[in-house]
Amino acid sequence: MKTSQNRIQNTFKGLKQKNEAAMIPFITAGDPFTDLTEELAVAMAENGADILELGMPFSDPLADGPVIQAASLRGLEAGMNTHNYLKLVQNIRRQSQIPLVFMGYYNMVYQYGLKAFAEDAVSAGLDGAIIPDLPIEEADEWIAVARRAGLDTIFLAAPTTPMERIERIAQRSRGFLYYVSVTGITGARQELPAELAQNLAMARNHARLPVAVGFGISRPQQVAMLSQVADGVIVGSAIVRLIEDGIRQGVPATALVQRIAGFVRELKQATRYGIKPGQGA
C-alpha cells in the first residue's frame, strides 16, 4: 500500500493546534473557462483556503441546486472532461501545496476506470475524492483501489443518517467526513437547521476523523458559528454565485479573482476568531 502525502490529515492537525476550523471553498472546474479555475484555485489557496474542493462538471448533477447545475453546464460547454480536469489539477499542484479534493459523480469515475482514476488522480496531485452518489454499500471496490493509490475517500453523512450508520460511513472515510447540513441539495440557505450544531457534535463523537460541514453555508456568520462545532466548513454555491454574477456583469477576470479571494479571506477570518454580532456580510 502506497502512503499518501497526507496533506489533508496534516492540514487538520495543524489547524487543530491553532484551534481553527478548515475553510474549504468549492468551485467547478472549467467555470467559465479552465485558466480562470486555475487562477482562482491558486488565489484562494493564497488567501486563506485550507483545502480546495474542485468540482468536476456532470451533465446530470442530481445532488446539486441551480447554482452549481449552471456552473456544471458552463464547465462542460468550456470543454471540461475528466482528462482536462486532471491536467488542471496538475497545473494547480505545481503552484500550490493546498490539499485538493475531487468532487464528482460516480459515472465519470466509473467510465474512466476506478483504478486508473485513483492512480491518475494521485499522480496529478489530488488528495481526496467526494462522490456524492456513491453510498458505502456500493463503494467496496472504490475504497480498495483508492486506498492502494493513496487517495482519501471522503463519504457523506446527512441529517437523515442514523448514528450507527454515521459510524460505518466514518470508518470508510479518510481525510474527513463530509456532514451535509440540510436535508436537501446544494445551495445557499437563509437559515440552517436549528439542530445542526447538536447533530454535528454527535457525528464528531462517532467519527474518529475530522468532520467538515457543507451545503447551504454562504455567510461569514454561519462559518463562524459552525467553526465552533465542526473541524471544517465548506462553502460552495455562494462562491460559485460570485462567479456567475461576475460573468453576468462582465467583470474582468483579474477583478473577479480578487473579489473571490477577498470573500475567501473573510470566510477564513470567520473560522479563526469568530465574528461578533453585526459584523460581516
Place this chain on the structure above:
Amino acid sequence: MENNKMLSGPDKKGHWGIFGGRFVPETLIPALLELESAYRKCSHDASFQAELRSILKDYVGRPTPLYEAKRLGDALGGIRVFLKREDLTHTGAHKINNTLGQILLAKRMGKTRIIAETGAGQHGVATATVCALMGLKCEVYMGKKDMVRQAMNVFRMEITGARVIPVETGTQTLKDATNEAIRDWVSSVKHTHYIIGSVVGPHPYPMMVRDFQSVIGKETRRQILKVVGRLPDYVIACVGGGSNAMGIFHPFVRDTNVKLIGVEAAGEGLNTQHHSATLTLGRPGVLHGTMSYLLQDKWGQIQGAHSVAPGLDYPGVGPEHSALKDSGRVHYDTIDDQEALNNGFRFLSELEGIIPALESAHAVAYLHKLAPKLAKGSVVVVNLSGRGDKDVAAVADIFKGQNP
C-alpha cells in the same frame, strides 16, 4: 449458473450481476431502506394484496383482454398475433398498475405528498389519477418540451388535481424531469413518496415496479394457455425505461422456449445522434441511482435521447433489462420513427381499428421484421402498452408534412 442468477434477481442489495444497486445521495438511503422494508412487508400482506386486486379489477379494469388480431396475423403471412390490451386500462396505459401499487404503499407508510416524473405524461396522468382516488397531494415534474408535445396529458393531470412543474434544465425531457424529481425528494423525503414510473432508479424501485407490472405477464400466461393451449413462441414489448416489457416478460423468463424480444427506439436511425437505443448502442454506467446500460460519451457525460415516442425518449434503461441482455435471455432490437409510424401506428389502426400509443407502435412494427422468419401459425404476443389518443395530434402533423 451465472445465467440463473440473472434470471432470479435482484440480490439483497438490489443487484443483477453488476447492474442495479443504489447510487444516490446519502440523504435518500434511509428512505430507500424504509421503502424496501415496507414493500417486502406488503408483498406478503394478504390485506394489501386484496385491496390492490380489488382496485385493479373495479377501477383499472383488469384483467385486460388478450385479443387475437386476426386481420393483422393474416396480413403478416398467417401467424397468430395476440395483443395484450393494456391500452384498455383506465387512463389508457399500463402505467397505472404501478402507480396504484405504489400509492397504496405510500399510504401505509404514512406519506402525505406524492411526487413523480413524467415524459409522455402517461405516468404523470396515472400518478395524478391515483392521488385523486386516494386524496393525496400530487406534484409532477415534466420537461417543458414534453409539456408542449403532450398538452392533453398536462390538462388531464391538472384537472385531476395535480400540479405540473415545468422542467427547463438540460434537454427539457424525461431525463431532466427525473433529475428534478430526485432533487425534490432529497429535500422532502420525510413526508413525500416518489412514485418512479419505470423499472429504473435505485433499489428497490426496479424490482418493485417490475412486480407491480408483472400482473400483465401473469394474466397473459393464463389467457394464452386458455386460448391456445400452450405458451407463445414470442412475446414482444417496447422498451424505454422498460416497465411494460418487464411486466410482460417476467412471468415468462423461466420458460426458455418462449422467445422474448424488447424493442428499442432507433429514432432517426442508429447511425445518427438521434435515437434511444440504450441497450443496443450504450455502455454500462450510472444514472438516476442505478447501474445499467446508458447513452453516454467517452467521459461518462449522459447524452440526449430521441424518439418520436416521448415515452421511449430516455438515455437509460432498467437494470434488469441490462442483465437480461447480457445473459442472452432477451433479444433487444430496434425500430425507427418511420417504421413505428407506418408499420405500427398506421398499420394497426387501419387493420384492426386500434390506435396504439407511439411507444407500443414500436412493438407492433417489429412484427414486420419478425413475421417473414416465422412458420405459419406461430403464436406471438405483443404488449399493447398504451393507446394512441395522446399522440393523434402529433402524428397528424407528421403525416400532413409527409403527404402535402
